[in-house]
Amino acid sequence: MRLRDEEAGFTLVEVLVAAALLLVGMLATLSMLDMAQAVTTTSKTREQAVSLQREIIEAVRAVPYDQLTPGGVGPAVRASGSLTDSNLGSGGWTIRRRGATYTVAVGVCAVDDARDGTGTHDGGQFCATGAGTTSSATCGTLLGISGAISGTPAAATAGAAVGDCGIDLNLDGQVDNLTEASVGLCLLICPGAGTDAMPSDYKRVVVLVRWATGGGSRYALQATTIANPGMAAAPSVTALNAAGSVPVTSATSLGFNATTSSAAASAAWYIDGTAKGNAAGAGTAWTFTWPLGTVSSGSTPNADEVLDGTYLVGAKSFDKFGQFSTARQLTVTVNRRAPYAPRQLDAGRNGAVVDLEWRPNAERDVEGYRVYRRPAVGAPVLVCGPVTTTTCQDTAPPALPTLSYYVAALDRTTGGAVREGAASADAVVVTGNRAPNPPTGLTLSVSAGNRVLSWTAPAVADPDLGDSIAYYRIYRDGALVADRYDRTATGTELTYTDTQSGGVAHSYRITAVDQYMAESTIVGPVSG
Structure with missing residues (x-):
């Protein structure tokens, strides 16, 4: 008897089960790839942040020691050849590297090491009492994970911890609350326990770098010190005193007396770190006069008038070879009149x-x-x-x-x-002025990490005869008065680039504003 060949194969149910198992495996693989990409992005961003932080610290070390002042270190670093890609704007000091935007703050203060005695010093230059004692856990709480260089809302009242954590509260690129004067512990000349003639033994530098992409804490914080390089053979300014009354309330000039540790060949004086001229004198006694100009009795200041405020006056002495040692600085307040009219x-x-x-x-x-x-x-x-x-x-x-x-x-x-x-x-x-007509066609694109808005002007700019659009107002992440973010310079500009987006998505709205500040209806949002 002949036997028929048996026929074998897969049923439809078996095929479906096999396909389902294959799909689950593929999804798991894709998930792993996505996680790997996220980890790679986080690692690359942090690696670049740490590299940038080291670059900034090296740029700080290249600044002459006497020019390492709280208000001078930021401009000096930004002017260095390696950081020409810096941008200081309303969102703080930003640097863009490898497709990511980093927000940076740098600060410096002087330290009087008690091991060689202490002396009187300028509260606007020396580190606040207890500086350097803030824990990493506290800094983590004050910084948060948002990527904001100004930290969390709790940072606004954190005192000296703000300086330890490198936080820039007012977005000027400078670490806040590092010095005694900034936290209210010592306002002008601070008494010391001894007679150290050169209390600036070293400078403490704090650098914070923040970014908004990737995962984790998204900040790199580092503090380092720079020793006073002083030269034993070079003369140093051991005392700097104002010859007149401080604060200045009426004088048109203010004289200063400087004493050096040894006979100097010359001496120079500075305002806020900028050289103003040479001092007169010889040996260890030198004098100079800061012309303050005459206070205007009108509605605008005189051309030579030094406006009210706090200034840093400094003096530095040199030997015959041009070598110098420790400089001396003094905080001077000018307060000669009520404010001028805005x-x-x-x-x-x-x-x-x-x-x-x-x-x-x-x-x-x-x-x-x-x-x-x-x-x-x-x-x-x-x-x-x-x-x-x-x-x-x-x-x-x-x-x-x-x-x-x-x-x-x-x-x-x-x-x-x-x-x-x-x-x-x-x-x-x-009351008769009517609002202008709103723009149309608002779009958003991304270019080099920046958010670029474009729109079309209304066919009829304003319903009032003779009136026109003065500028366009930009809203970010909301439509309230508090969300007004920026504005164009003129009413003819039809694009706007947000260079402070931090590389993250935002929502934007715009309005047209006429010559009498009437505002059109809000257009938007667009997001990205």
Whole structure:
């Protein structure tokens, strides 16, 4: 009997099960690849951050010791040849490397080593008491994981720990709260326990680098020291004293006496680290005079007038070969008048509110501003203040045909009382102005890590005859007044590049603003 060949194969169920198992395996492989890519990105970003941090520290070491001052170290490092890609803007000091944006803060303060005695010193230059004792856990809490160089909200009240953690609260590229003066422990000349003539034994340098891509803590913090290179044979300035009254309240000049450790061939004097001239004298006694100019009685400063504020006066002596040793610095406060009137106050209706903007004062001691509405009869009405920004919004303006506003800057008297300066020129707001038409076609693209916005101008810019769009206002991550991020320079610009996005996605909105500060409806958001 013949036997038929048996037929064998896979059933449909078996095929489906096999396909499902293959798919699970592929998904697991893809997940592993994705995790590996994330780990690689994190490692590369951190590696570049540490390399950048070392580069900054080496640039700091290349700065002459006497020029390593709290306010001078940042500009000196940014001017170095290896950091030409630096950018100091409203978001802080940023450097872009390997497709990632890093935010940087650097700070320096002097240390008086008690092992060779202590001496009087400048509170604006020397490290705050207890500096260097903040734990890494505390720094981790104050820094958070967001990538912000200003840290978490808790950093605003953390005192000296801010300096230890390298935090830049005001986004100027400089570590805050490193010195005695900045944390209020010693304001001017600080007494020492002994008679050390050269208390600046070494400088403490703190560098913080932050980034927003990858995982983990996303910051690199390092502190190091730079020893005083002083030269035993070169003369050093052992004492620097003002010959007149400090703070300066009325004088048009201020003299200084400098004493050197040994006979010097010459001496020079500086303001905020910038050389101003040579001192007069010989041997160990030298003098120089800082011309302060005459205070203006008008609405603008005189050309030669030194404006109110705090300045760092320094002196350095040289031997016949041009060698020098320790310099001496002194903090001097000039406070000769109330603030000048703020300039360029603009105001306009924006729906039910009135928006106001003005230019910041140039004086260094201005603490804020007050904005007033001036009624036809009666005392001015305080609308905003004190505010530290140069914007204000009157949220409840009266329903009158015209409204007048002015702004005044605030400083303090030598006794510490708040003092209001001269009033700005009035800004008049009329009720008949209508808002401009909004732009159209808002788009967002990414170029070299920056967010680029583009839009189209409205066919009819403004419904009011003779009015036009003055500029476009940019909102980031919201549509409230607090979310107003930036503006274009003119009303003809139809693109905007956010160079401070930190390499992360944001949402953006824009409006058109006319010559009277009326604002169109908001367009957006676009995100990316």
